[in-house]
Amino acid sequence: MNILFMGTPDFAVPCLEALVKNNHDVVAVITQPDRPKGRGKKVLPPPVKAKANQLGIKVLQPKRIKDKENIEVIKNMNIDCIVVVAYGQILPKEILELPEKGCINVHASLLPKFRGAAPINWAIINGEKKTGITTMYMNEGLDTGDMILKEEVTIAKDMTASELHDILSVKGAKVLIETLKLIEINKAPRTPQNDSESSYAAMLNKDTGCIDWNNSAIKIYNLVRGLNSWPVAYTMYKGKKLKIWKCSIGELKSNEIPGKIIKVNKKGIFVATGDGVIVIDEIQFPNSRKMSVDEYIRGNTIETGIKLGV
Numbered sequence: 001m002n003i004l005f006m007g008t009p010d011f012a013v014p015c016l017e018a019l020v021k022n023n024h025d026v027v028a029v030i031t032q033p034d035r036p037k038g039r040g041k042k043v044l045p046p047p048v049k050a051k052a053n054q055l056g057i058k059v060l061q062p063k064r065i066k067d068k069e070n071i072e073v074i075k076n077m078n079i080d081c082i083v084v085v086a087y088g089q090i091l092p093k094e095i096l097e098l099p100e101k102g103c104i105n106v107h108a109s110l111l112p113k114f115r116g117a118a119p120i121n122w123a124i125i126n127g128e129k130k131t132g133i134t135t136m137y138m139n140e141g142l143d144t145g146d147m148i149l150k151e152e153v154t155i156a157k158d159m160t161a162s163e164l165h166d167i168l169s170v171k172g173a174k175v176l177i178e179t180l181k182l183i184e185i186n187k188a189p190r191t192p193q194n195d196s197e198s199s200y201a202a203m204l205n206k207d208t209g210c211i212d213w214n215n216s217a218i219k220i221y222n223l224v225r226g227l228n229s230w231p232v233a234y235t236m237y238k239g240k241k242l243k244i245w246k247c248s249i250g251e252l253k254s255n256e257i258p259g260k261i262i263k264v265n266k267k268g269i270f271v272a273t274g275d276g277v278i279v280i281d282e283i284q285f286p287n288s289r290k291m292s293v294d295e296y297i298r299g300n301t302i303e304t305g306i307k308l309g310v
Helices: 010-021 047-055 068-075 119-125 161-184 217-226
Strands: 002-007 025-030 035-037 042-044 081-085 103-107 130-137 147-154 233-237 240-249 261-265 268-272 277-284
Touching (some): 002 010, 002 047, 010 081, 081 161, 147 161
Parallel strands (some): 081 103
Antiparallel strands (some): 035 042, 103 130, 240 277, 261 268, 268 277
């Protein structure tokens, strides 16, 4: 099939690679504009653009996909299907109705759960035991279209969002190719979503990572896992922002006030929570690299008795 691919981040790259490997003709790639990244604010291309350039595929980077001139460009393409994977802009009705075989989206959850921008993170933050990939026919709603295929993935109890992201990106490519095979022979199922079972995975920001030590140990543990590797959970230690990359649930019980540092040793920083103890394993202070607590305390001190938090 002649396909227009729309995607932006690392998550979408395996899907683009799979399309080419399975002999689909990717007519063009539409991705977000280059943007400044990192401390130096160097302008860098999105991962999908970098991969498309490597594969020799034409790349377009409109600021607003809904502008008339961009819609006209797509109308003039000879495409059978549009594949959308984490593109980052809402497609107008005019584009959704263009391809004969439809607009197909690869979404990183078991819809209708976790519709929205950050399904991988919120699945872990919410303590889900499983998630997966859903392909669907796109409509004007936010991830509300009829479902085509689903494939489940188990979330291990210590899995981070970064690790789950990598698993689902590969799984997404596999399910996409299976979906397109069914579409080509007009045998793709259409299963309407049950809106009463839906949930929303809101976009993340840096404030999402602020730890409330009054919460349960498991809730804090899931937050830390779910925000690794961005934006990373954090707390305040003596006025300094302390990022927490990894932690575990301690076996100790505590009657101390939530957020109080109970003890510190090479195993970690033991902190009281609303119902138990969290052991912080890996940290990062401002203008420093992330490191294990064991490594940090060899040359620095973390004081017991300090109450973490804003």
